[in-house]
Amino acid sequence: MIIDLDKTQNTILNLLRSSQRHNMEELIIYLVNNGFFIYPASIENHANFKGGLAHHSLLTTRLLIDKIIKIEELKEKIDTAVICGLLHDVCKADLYDQVQAKNDPPTDKQINYVKNLCRENNVQLNPLWILCKSNCTQILNWFQGKTEVPVFKTEDDIVFRIKPNRTLLLGHGEHSVYRISQFISLTDEEATSIRWHMGCHDMGGDYGEKSYSEAYNTYPITRLLHTSDADASCIEYYNLTGVIE
Ligand SMILES: [Fe+2]
Numbered sequence: 001m002i003i004d005l006d007k008t009q010n011t012i013l014n015l016l017r018s019s020q021r022h023n024m025e026e027l028i029i030y031l032v033n034n035g036f037f038i039y040p041a042s043i044e045n046h047a048n049f050k051g052g053l054a055h056h057s058l059l060t061t062r063l064l065i066d067k068i069i070k071i072e073e074l075k076e077k078i079d080t081a082v083i084c085g086l087l088h089d090v091c092k093a094d095l096y097d098q099v100q101a102k103n104d105p106p107t108d109k110q111i112n113y114v115k116n117l118c119r120e121n122n123v124q125l126n127p128l129w130i131l132c133k134s135n136c137t138q139i140l141n142w143f144q145g146k147t148e149v150p151v152f153k154t155e156d157d158i159v160f161r162i163k164p165n166r167t168l169l170l171g172h173g174e175h176s177v178y179r180i181s182q183f184i185s186l187t188d189e190e191a192t193s194i195r196w197h198m199g200c201h202d203m204g205g206d207y208g209e210k211s212y213s214e215a216y217n218t219y220p221i222t223r224l225l226h227t228s229d230a231d232a233s234c235i236e237y238y239n240l241t242g243v244i245e
């Protein structure tokens, strides 16, 4: 999927600035300089295209705002929805990097799997495709009808990957909270919602279950952020563009 990167970035920056948080400009500089508007939202699943992380964050925010404006007790919390929706996956700006396709070799197992799949389906592998790790995934997703025909063609193609040798070893939600808090202040409600936005998919240890249910019961926005995030991921994973404008 190809999106308008500039338009998505400008929309997000306008929304972030509208929140009038102290030091927001420093956070914006961090986002711009660390690939937030370039990286995908995932390598193999939803929004796995250039700019997918920004696109996913904006879609999550729209879905979240759609929900809270219909709820009397929450409808004044647009600011909180903007901060939680746009920044819940900020950790991914630290998680990914980009390399040339030829520097991202697939495993033998991946190559054999793709080749067998092509043979079984009478599909000729385009000789211009580089069989790097990401391209194998793209080809598999294409077979399953989740993406358009892969477009990798030259040796200079850039692919995204999980950054090797990371030094910050936090869980998904708290990594985002940590990174955001280096620049702006979060309310308890926002920090809790971002920490638990993955719901039961990120329980975080033995004491997780208690905190998870406590968070959901204490802050309704925590649960709504989780469902908005899940809906956005589903829409993107199955390429259901146009379902929600
Ligand atoms: Fe997430």
Ligand SMILES: [Fe+2]
Pocket: 056, 060, 088, 089, 229
């Ligand atoms: Fe997300």
